[in-house]
Amino acid sequence: MAQDWIAFVARHRIRATTIIVILLIVWKFASPAVPRESARHESQHLGIGLLLVVCGLALRTWSAGTLRKHQGLTTTGPYSIIRNPLYVGTFMMVGGFALLANASAVVWGAAGACLAMCICAxxxxxxxxxxxxxxxxxxxxxxxxxxxxxxxxPRNSTWTLQEWVRNREYQAVLATMAGLSAIIVWDAF
Incomplete structure (x- = not known):
């Protein structure tokens, strides 16, 4: 029974993570209006949030370009440092978006949900x-x-654009750009 639940979460982790990030952005837009001065992030939160998103996306990009699905066990590049670099990158990105969305009340929930999905997967x-x-x-x-x-x-990093595309990591890049753009536009108004 537990294995079935773990497999279910593992199969739906990408949709669920996407929903979490979208909810964080919606949280930012739907939060009660506050005075303009207090609505601005502290530069430290912006910097840490952006750094987490960019580093998480970079780790995912490196991992997706190195991963050779169905061709053997990948143990090079980021996989020579940690076994799950795609999940670590995702977790970093969710945390970064939570900080960028200034969703301090929601950060722990988003991070916990993402961590639970990563562990199940x-x-x-x-x-x-x-x-x-x-x-x-x-x-x-x-x-x-x-x-x-x-x-x-790392040992023997063998990143290729062909693997990056085959593993559809461009979807994560496009989603990240859309999320960052939404937050930038919201902060501009």
């Missing part, structure tokens, strides 16, 4: 990878942490 995928790759997977999991790197130097 990771558990589901790791079960599949363990079955598919056996001892190679076991060796990889012993050498490479899930989310927090032990080192920062």
């Amino acid at each position: 990771v558990l589901h995928e790791e079960r599949i990878l363990s079955t598919h790759f056996g001892n190679a997977w076991l060796h990889y999991t012993r050498a490479t942490p899930r989310f927090v790197p032990r080192r920062l130097m």
Whole structure:
């Protein structure tokens, strides 16, 4: 029963993450009007939020261009540092959008929901990878942490635009640009 629920969350994680980001932006637009001076973000929140979004998108871009789905176990580039760079990048982006949307009351909920989805997806995928790759997977999991790197130097990064497109990471770039544009337009008025 728990495995079915984990698989369900894993299958719908992209839609759910997109909904979370959209809700954060809607929160920004629907929040009660406040005086113009207090509506402006502190530059620290803007800087940290933008840095998280950009770094998260960069990590996702690097990961998507390195990932060779259905061609073997990817252990190079960002996958040589952590096992789940796409999820870490997504989590960073959601946190960044929460800060940019000035949704401090919602940040913990968004981050918690995103983290729960990431954990479900990771558990589901790791079960599949363990079955598919056996001892190679076991060796990889012993050498490479899930989310927090032990080192920062990657091994043999093999990024290609072809893989980036095949993995449809352009959708994340377009969605990020749309979200950032909405926040910029809102702050301008």
